[in-house]
Amino acid sequence: MFCNETALSTCTSSVGGILTPQRITVDASYGSAPRQYEYRGAWVIAASGEYDLASIAPLREALQAAARKYPMVVLDASAVTFADSAFLNLLILAHQTGPLCIVAPSRQVRRLFQVSGVDSVLKIRQTVTDATAS
Template sequence: MFWNETALSTRTSSTSGTLAPQRITVDASYGSAPRQYEYRGAWVIAASGEYDLASIAPLQEALKAAARKYPKVVLDASAVTFADSAFLNLLILAHQTASLRIVAPSRQVQRLFGISGVDSVLEIRQTIEEATAS
C-alpha cells in the first residue's frame, strides 16, 4: 500500500461540530464513525474529520441505514475538515435516494460544492433546526 497504516490509524485533529441545539467540540479522526441521533423526526448524522475513498465507508453505511428508516436525513458537515470526490459522490447518491439536507458545511466542503456545482442541487441549510423544519 502507498500509505503508512500505523500513521493512518493514529491521525487525529480537533474540530467543532454542531449538534442540536448546542455546539460541542468533537475529536475527529480519519475514517471515524459519525455521531448519529434522532431529532424532530429526522435522523441527524454529524460527520467529522476527513473523508476520501479510504475513509468514506462509515459515513456511507450511516447514510444508507438512515435513508432506509427515516423520511428525512440531515448531515451536519460543519466538522468535516477534508472531503474529496468520494464524499461528493456519496452525497449525490444519498440525495437521489432520500430527503437529504446538508447543514453548515465547513469552508472546505463549501468550496467543493461550489467548484462541482452541486451547491445548486443539494439542500443546504444553516442549522439543524432549519433542516428538520423544512
Template sequence: MPRDDVAAVELLSEPGDEPPTGEAAAEPGPQDAVLRYEYRGAQVVEARGDYDMHSLGPLTDALNAAAATHPKVILDASGVTFADSSFLNLMILAHRTGKLRVAAPSTQVRRLCAITGVEDVLEIRDTLSDAAAT
C-alpha cells in the same frame, strides 16, 4: 448542535475494529467515528474529520442506514475538515433518495459544492434547525 432534542446517539466505527486498550487508548478521533442520532423527527448523521475514498466507509454505512429507516436524513457537515470527490459523490447519491439535507457545511464542503455546482442541486441549510424544519 442542541442536544436537548436528541433521543439516541449511536457511535459507528469501521467493522471489525477492536477497541483500543492500555495507555494508548483514546477517544475515537475525527476519522474513527460517525455520530448518528434523532433530531426533530429526522435522523442526523454527523460527519467529522477528513473524507476520501479510504475513510468514507462508516459515513456511507450511516447514511444508508438512516435513509433506510427515516423519511428525512440530515448530514451535519460542520465538522468536515477535508472532502474529496468521493464525499461529493456520496452526498449526491444520498440526495437521490429524496431524503437528504446538508446542514451547516464547513468551509471546505461549501467550497467543494460551489466549485462543482452541486450547491444548486443539494438541499443545503445553514443550521441543523433549518435542515430539520424543511
C-alpha cells in the same frame, strides 16, 4: 513505501533493499464513525474529520442505514476538515435515494460544492433546526 491495499494499517518500506513492516498511525478523525441522533423525526449524522475513498465507508453506512429508516436525513458537515470526490459522490447518491439536507458545511466543503456545482442541487441549511423545519 509500499502499502497493503486491503489493510492500510500495515506498510513496508525498503531500507537497504530489505522490505520491513511499518505501522501507520491514523488520525482519529480519519475514517471514524460519525455521531448520530434523532431530531424532530429526522436522523442527524454529524460527520467530522477527513473523508476520501479510504475513509468514506463509515459515513456511507450511516447514510444508507438512515435512508432506509427515516423519511429525512440531515448531514451536519460543519466539522468536516477535508472532503474529496468520494464524499461528493456519496452525497449525490444519498440525495437521489431520498430527502437529504446538508447543515452548516465547513468552508472546505462549501468550496467543493461551489466548484462542482452541487450547491444548486443539494438542500443546504445553516442549522439542524432549519433543516428539519423545511
